[in-house]
Amino acid sequence: MWSNHINYYLSMRTHELVLSWIEKQLSDGHLVLGGRLPAERALAEQLEVSRTSVREAIRILEAMGLVRAGVGSGKDAGTVVIAEPATALGSALRLHVATQHLPVADIVETRVLLESWAVSRAKADAPELEEAARLLDEMDASPAVDDFLALDVAFHLALAEAAGNTVVSTIMGSLREAIEGYAAALTANLPDWDSTAHRLRSEHRAILDAVNDGDGGRAATLVAAHIEGYYREAGLGKAPVETRP
C-alpha cells in the first residue's frame, strides 16, 4: 500500500514514494480537480528522485484516470488532475477479461444487476432522463449501426446516472467499456439487425416510460430483459449449459 508508513523508508520503490506524495497532496486538498502537478523535472528535484521515477508514477496515475499529461505549453499543457475513473476501470477490466480471469458472462450479469438497481432507484424528475429521451429521439434518426450503438451506450449511461450514485454509474460505464469489443463483434452474429434495432428502440421507450412513471420495479424488469435478451440473441448466454433444471 502506498500510504503505508512502515514501508515508507524500507522496501518502497521510488515511484511509489512519488505516488504516496501525490496521493497525500490530493487528500490534503493541495491538489484539486483541474489543478496541475508540478512539472516532471521540478517534481523530481523537489522529491530528490530521478525524473524516470516521477514519470513512472505519473504513468500509473494516468492509467487510473487521475491525471492527463499534455505536451506543449498553455492551457492544455502539463499534467492536470482529472476524474475519469470509468475509462481506467474499463481498461483494467478489459485486460483481465483478456486473461480469461473475468468471464464475459459475469460482466454482463453484473451490468444487469447494477443497471436494474439504477433504474429502480432513478427519480422521475432526474434531469438525466430528459437527456435520455433526447438520445432516443436521435437514435430514431440514426440508421447506421455504429451511431446506434454509440447512442445506446450514452442512453444506458444516462439511465444509470439518474439514480444519483456516482460509483454505480462509473462501474456501469467501465463494465460496458470492458466488453465493448465483444459487443461490437456480437452485432455481426445478429440474424437481422434492422428488426433487432426496431425491437431495441421500443424496449428503450418502454424502460424510459416506466422510469418516468415512477414504476421502478417495472423498469428494472424491463431493463434486465432488455440487456439479457440482446446478449442472448447475439449468442452470449450466461453459462448456457448450466446445470439448473
Place this chain on the structure above:
Amino acid sequence: MWSNHINYYLSMRTHELVLSWIEKQLSDGHLVLGGRLPAERALAEQLEVSRTSVREAIRILEAMGLVRAGVGSGKDAGTVVIAEPATALGSALRLHVATQHLPVADIVETRVLLESWAVSRAKADAPELEEAARLLDEMDASPAVDDFLALDVAFHLALAEAAGNTVVSTIMGSLREAIEGYAAALTANLPDWDSTAHRLRSEHRAILDAVNDGDGGRAATLVAAHIEGYYREAGLGKAPVETRP
C-alpha cells in the same frame, strides 16, 4: 527513429505500443496466467523501443494488477502475469475518493447493493460458506480489533464469492479496499467496541444461517442492515445533511 514514425501517424505513445503488444499476447494466449514476460531488455530490443518505454508499460500493467515484477532470479523473479484486479481497482477507487469525486457514501451504498445480491444468489452448498463459518469461529476467538476487522473482510469476501460471480466479488473487494482507511478510522468513533463486536458477531451468524437455509431474501435483508447499521453507528450516513426536504 522507426517508432517516431509510428507515433506520428498513429499518435500513439511508445509505451502504449508496448501495452498493445502485450495485450495482444494475452488475447492470443501466448501469455497466460503465471507465465513470464520477456525480460525488460529483451522486450525492448524485440519491439525496437527503449527500456524506459517498456518499463512504463509494465508499471501500468502492475498498477492494474496484471503483472508482478520481481527482482533477482529464480521462481519469484522476472515479470509474471497474475490476476489481482481487486487490489488494482481498489487503488484506483481510493485515489478517486481522495479527490472527492467518488463519495464514500456512494461506495457504501454500492457495496450494500452488490453484497445483498451476492448473498441472495449464494448457493447453500457453496464451499465458500464452510470457509465463512470457519472465519466466524476464528473471530469468536480473536478479541483484538485488528484481527476482528481482518477476519471480517475475509468473511464478507467469502460470502460474496459464494454467489459464483467473479466480477461481483472482485468489485466488492475493491470497494472494501478503497474505504479501508475510512473504515479503520471510523472504528474509533464507536461508543463501545465490545458491544458492537458482539452485535456484529451475532449478525454474521444470522446472515450465514439464512444463506445456509437457502433463504436468499432474508440473507439480503440482513446483510444490508448489517452493513448500513455499522456505518451509521460509526457516523457515516448516506448524505445526512442533504438538502432534500
Place this chain on the structure above:
DNA sequence: TGTGCTTGTGTGGTTAGACCACACTCTAGG
C-alpha cells in the same frame, strides 16, 4: 566425500544527461 565460500549471470530498480516535438509567448522587423 562433502561442505562452504566465491564468482558468474540474469533479473528488475534507479539514475543522469541528452535530444526531440510541441504549443505558447515574446520580440524585433516590416
Place this chain on the structure above:
DNA sequence: CCTAGAGTGTGGTCTAACCACACAAGCACA
C-alpha cells in the same frame, strides 16, 4: 499595426551506465 522568428517550458524518448538481489555453478578446503 501586424507578422515571422526566436525563446521558453512542457512532456516523450532514448542511451548508457550502475546498483541490489537471488540463484547457479564452480572452486577450495577439511
